Amino acid sequence: MTTQPTNSSERVPILDASDIVRARGVARQVAGRIGFGLADQTRLATAVSELARNVVQYGEDGFCEIVDASDHNEMRLGILVEDHGSGIDNIDKAMKDGYTTGGGLGAGLPGTRRLMDEFVIESEPGLTRISIALVRKRS
Amino acid sequence: MTTNSLAPIVTLLQQHRAAISSEWMTEVLRVWMRLYPGLVNEDELRRQADALLKELGKLFSEHSGEAPPDITGNSELGEIARELSSERAKKGFKPADTAQYVITLKNVLTQHLVRTLNESPTSLTLCLRAVDDVLDRLSLLTFDAFVETRERVIAQQSLSLVELSTPVILLWNNVLLLPLIGVIDTVRARQLTERLLESITKHEASVTLIDVTGVPVFDTSVARHIMKAIDAAQLLGSRIVMTGISPEGAQTLTKLGISFANVISRATLRAGLAEALQLVGRRIEFTGGVHK
Amino acid sequence: MKIPILRLGRILLSSIQVDLTDADAMQFQDDLVNKIAEIEALGIVIDITSLEVVDSFMARVINDTAGMARLLGAEVVICGVQPYVAMTLVEMGRDLIGVDCTFNLDQGLEIIKARIEMRGDARMIEGEG
Numbered sequence: 001m002t003t004q005p006t007n008s009s010e011r012v013p014i015l016d017a018s019d020i021v022r023a024r025g026v027a028r029q030v031a032g033r034i035g036f037g038l039a040d041q042t043r044l045a046t047a048v049s050e051l052a053r054n055v056v057q058y059g060e061d062g063f064c065e066i067v068d069a070s071d072h073n074e075m076r077l078g079i080l081v082e083d084h085g086s087g088i089d090n091i092d093k094a095m096k097d098g099y100t101t102g103g104g105l106g107a108g109l110p111g112t113r114r115l116m117d118e119f120v121i122e123s124e125p126g127l128t129r130i131s132i133a134l135v136r137k138r139s
Numbered sequence: 140m141t142t143n144s145l146a147p148i149v150t151l152l153q154q155h156r157a158a159i160s161s162e163w164m165t166e167v168l169r170v171w172m173r174l175y176p177g178l179v180n181e182d183e184l185r186r187q188a189d190a191l192l193k194e195l196g197k198l199f200s201e202h203s204g205e206a207p208p209d210i211t212g213n214s215e216l217g218e219i220a221r222e223l224s225s226e227r228a229k230k231g232f233k234p235a236d237t238a239q240y241v242i243t244l245k246n247v248l249t250q251h252l253v254r255t256l257n258e259s260p261t262s263l264t265l266c267l268r269a270v271d272d273v274l275d276r277l278s279l280l281t282f283d284a285f286v287e288t289r290e291r292v293i294a295q296q297s298l299s300l301v302e303l304s305t306p307v308i309l310l311w312n313n314v315l316l317l318p319l320i321g322v323i324d325t326v327r328a329r330q331l332t333e334r335l336l337e338s339i340t341k342h343e344a345s346v347t348l349i350d351v352t353g354v355p356v357f358d359t360s361v362a363r364h365i366m367k368a369i370d371a372a373q374l375l376g377s378r379i380v381m382t383g384i385s386p387e388g389a390q391t392l393t394k395l396g397i398s399f400a401n402v403i404s405r406a407t408l409r410a411g412l413a414e415a416l417q418l419v420g421r422r423i424e425f426t427g428g429v430h431k
Numbered sequence: 432m433k434i435p436i437l438r439l440g441r442i443l444l445s446s447i448q449v450d451l452t453d454a455d456a457m458q459f460q461d462d463l464v465n466k467i468a469e470i471e472a473l474g475i476v477i478d479i480t481s482l483e484v485v486d487s488f489m490a491r492v493i494n495d496t497a498g499m500a501r502l503l504g505a506e507v508v509i510c511g512v513q514p515y516v517a518m519t520l521v522e523m524g525r526d527l528i529g530v531d532c533t534f535n536l537d538q539g540l541e542i543i544k545a546r547i548e549m550r551g552d553a554r555m556i557e558g559e560g
Contacts, residue, residue, distance in 0.1 A: 017453040024484055025450070039333045042483065042515035046523070049486040053453070097524060108487050111523030137294070336514030343534045367521045374517035376510065376533035 009067040014059075014083070020052040023064045027079065030066050034075050036136065043115045044077060044134055050108040051081040051130055059083025059128060069133075078118075078133040088123040095121075144265050145199050145208075151251055152196035160188045163247045167240055171232075178230045191219045191244075198273065208269070210276045217280050224281035228288035237285055238278060245274045305331040307338040314415045315344040315377075316408075319365075320353030328364035335368055339377045346415040347372050350408045352383030362397045369402060378418060379403070382411035434459045436466050442543055443467060443505075444536065446478040456492045464499050472505045473553065474543035478536050480511030485520060490528050497530045506546045507531070510539035 010030060012023045027048040031041045048064060055062040062083030069076045088094050097110050113119040118133040143149070152159070164185055171179045194216040202208040210217050220241070227237040248270050256263040305327070308316040317335055339347060349369070354361065369379050381404045384392070392399070405411040416422055432455045437444040443466055451459070467475065477496070482489070497507040510533045520528060533539045547553050 021450050021452055028483070037333075039329075039515045039518055042513075042519050043522070045484045046486050046519045049484055049488075053486070053488055056453075111487055114522050114524070115519060332518055333514070336518055340514045340534070343538075345534075345538075367518075371514075371517040371521040374512045374520060374528060374532050375514060376512070376538070 007068045007070060009065055011063055011065045013061075013063045014052050014055045014081075015061055017053075017056050020049055020056060023052045023066075024049040027064075027066050027077075030068060031077050031134075034068055034070055034077060035138075036075060036077065036134070040134055040136065044079070047112045047115050047132055048079060048081075050112045051079070051132070054108060054130075055081060055083040055085070058088075059085035062128075072138070074138060075136045076133060078131060080129065080131045082127070082129045084126055085128065087125040087128050088121075091121055091123060143200070143202060144262070145202055145269050147252065147256055147262060148248075148266050148270065149196055149200040151248075151255060152192060152199065155251060156189070156192050156196070159247055159251060160185070160192055163244050164188050166243045166247070170239060171236065174236055175230065175232060178232075187219060187223055191216065191223075194219065195273070199269070208273055210273060210280065216277070220277050220281045221284035224284040225288035228285045229292065234282065234285055238282065241274055241278045241281055245270065248274070305334055307335055309338075309342055309344075310348065310412065311416065311419070311421065313343060313345045313419050314348065315339060315342060315346070316348045316350065317368075318350045318353060321355070323354065323361050323364055325360075325364070328368070332364075332368040332371060336371055336375060339372055339375050344377050346380060346418045347377045348380045348382060348408070348411050348415055350382045350411070351388070352385075352408065354388075357384075357388045357391045359395050359397075362392060362395060366397065366399070369399070373401065380405060380411045380415050380418075382406070382408045432458075434462070436463055438466075438470060439540075441470060441473045442540070442547075443470070443472045443475040444478075444540070445475070446480070446536070448481045450483065451489070453488060456489060460492055460496045460499070463496060464503065467500055467503045467505050472500075472503075473547045473550065474506040474508070475500050476508050476510060476536060476539040476543055478511045478539070479509060479516075480513070480535075482516065483513065485512075485516050485528075487523065490520060494529055504552075506543055508533055508539045508542050510535055 010026055012019065012026055014020070014023060024045040028041045028045040031044045036044070048066075052064055055064075060083065062081065062085075065080040065082075067078040067080070069078050095110050095113065109121075112132065116132040117135045118131070120132075121130045122128070164181075168179065168181060168184065194214075198208050198210070198214075198216060223240065224237055227240075249267060252263060252266050252270065256266060306318070308318070310316045315335075315338055317331075319331075323331070335347070338344065349365070351357075351365070372379055379402045381399060381402050383406075384404060403411075403414060405414055413423070432449060432451070434445060434447055434451075434455070443463070445459075445463065447459070449455075463475065463477075466472070477493070479485070479493075485493070493509065497509070500507045507530055509528070509530045512528075512532055531542070533542055
C-alpha cells in the first residue's frame with residue numbers, strides 16, 4: 001500500500017456493543033468534515049458498523065482508527081479496524097456471501113468490501129487487521 | 140572571484156527593460172490579437188511582462204557561481220508565468236500559441252545580448268547559455284500550468300455532463316420519470332441512483348418510470364446497475380415501470396438470466412405512462428378536443 | 432432505551448427515533464413480538480425514518496421481526512427508509528431487506544388497512560361481539 005500524508009486520525013476503542021454506535025458516529029462525522037456527501041457518509045458509517053460488530057462478536061477487544069488522508073486532489077478516508085481475537089480461519093470463505101459462524105446474514109465482510117474502494121484483510125491468531133478506504137476525486 | 144558572470148544580463152534588464160518589454164509585447168500581441176481577437180487584454184499583458192522582466196532581473200542579479208539560476212514553481216517569477224499560462228488555457232489558447240510567449244522573450248533577449256556583447260564572445264556565450272537555460276525552465280513551467288488548467292477544465296466539464304445527462308423528472312403527482320441515455324458506467328450509475336433516490340423521497344413517488352430507450356447496449360454490468368437502482372427504489376416504497384427495452388435488449392437480458400422480476404415492463408414510454416397513472420389511480424381522458 | 436409501541440385498534444405502530452445498539456434492537460424485537468401476540472395484532476407498521484445506518488445486523492433484525500410477525504398472523508410494512516440507507520443496503524447485497532416498504536407512517540397505515548380489509552379474519556372477533 002502506498003503511504004499517504006496523514007492529516008488527522010481518531011481512534012475509538014471497541015470493547016462492547018455500545019462502541020459500535022460510537023465508532024460509526026465518529027466515522028460519519030469525520031467523513032462529513034472532509035466533505036464526503038451524505039451517501040458516502042452512510043456507506044462509511046455502515047462499513048465501520050459491520051467491522052466493529054465483527055470485533056465485538058469474534059475479536060474480544062480491538063480498536064477502530066479513522067484517518068483523514070485527503071490531499072488537494074482527492075478526499076480519502078481510511079479506516080483501520082484491529083482486534084486481538086482468535087483470528088479468521090479461512091479468509092476466502094469469510095469473504096463469501098452468506099458464510100457466517102456467528103449467526104449473522106453473512107453479508108458483513110463481503111458487503112463492506114462492495115461499499116468501499118479499498119479493502120485489505122490480514123488475519124492470524126491474536127491479530128486481525130482490516131483496512132478500508134473510500135476515495136473521491138475533488139470536484 | 141565574486142564577480143557575477145551574468146552581470147551583463149542584469150545590466151541589460153535594468154537599462155533596457157522598457158525597450159525589451161515593448162519589443163516582446165509587440166510581437167506577442169501581433170500574433171495573439173490575430174488568432175484570438177477579443178480574448179487579449181493588452182494592458183494586463185504589458186503589466187505582467189514588466190513584472191516578469193523585473194523578477195527575471197532579480198533572479199540573475201542574486202545569482203552567483205557557475206550553475207545557472209534555478210526557477211521553482213513557487214517563486215515570484217514562476218507564479219507570474221503559471222498565472223499567465225493558466226489564463227491562456229482557460230481562454231482556449233492552443234498550447235503552441237501559449238508557448239510562443241516565452242519563446243518570443245528568448246528571441247528578444249538573445250538579440251539584445253548579441254548586440255551588446257559582440258566584443259566579448261566568452262561573456263556572450265555564458266550569458267546566452269544562462270538565458271537559454273532559465274527561459275527553457277520557464278517554458279516547461281508554463282506548459283505544466285497550461286496542462287494542469289486544461290485538465291481541471293475537462294474534469295469539470297465531464298462532471299457537469301454527467302449531471303446534465305441524468306435528469307429526474309416529476310411527470311405527475313407521485314410519478315417520476317428517469318430517462319436513461321447513453322453509456323452507464325459505475326460512477327454514473329452511482330450518481331444516477333443517488334439522484335433518483337433523493338427525488339423519490341422528496342416527491343414521495345409511488346411510481347417511477349425508467350425509460351431505457353436511449354441505452355445503446357445492455358450488458359451484465361449495465362443491467363446490474365439498473366437492478367440496484369430498482370431494488371433501492373423499492374426499498375423506499377416506489378413501484379418501478381420499465382419502458383423501452385429493445386428486442387435485442389430483451390434477448391440479452393434473458394440470456395444473462397436477468398428477468399427484472401417485481402418490475403412492470405411496457406414496450407413504450409407512452410404505455411408505461413398509462414400504466415403508471417393507473418397505479419396512482421389516474422387516467423388520461425379524451426375531452427372532445429379544442430376545435431369543435 | 433425502550434422503543435414505544437403504540438396500539439391503534441388491532442394495528443401496532445412503532446417509530447424508531449434513535450440510533451440503536453444491538454441490545455436495543457433485540458429488546459425491541461422481543462417487545463414487539465410479545466405485544467403482537469398479546470393483542471392478536473392484524474398488522475404492524477415500523478417507521479425507521481430516523482435510522483441513518485442499517486447494517487447487515489439491523490437488516491436481519493428487521494427481517495426476522497417481520498418474519499415472526501407474519502408467523503403470528505400480522506401484516507408488516509416498513510416505512511421511511513432513507514435514500515442513502517437504501518442505496519447502501521443494495522450495494523452491500525440484494526435482498527438484505529425483504530419486507531414491503533413505503534414512504535411514511537400515513538401510507539404505511541393505509542396499505543396495512545387495505546390488506547387487513549382483504550383478510551378473512553378481519554371482522555371475526557367484532558362479528559362475535
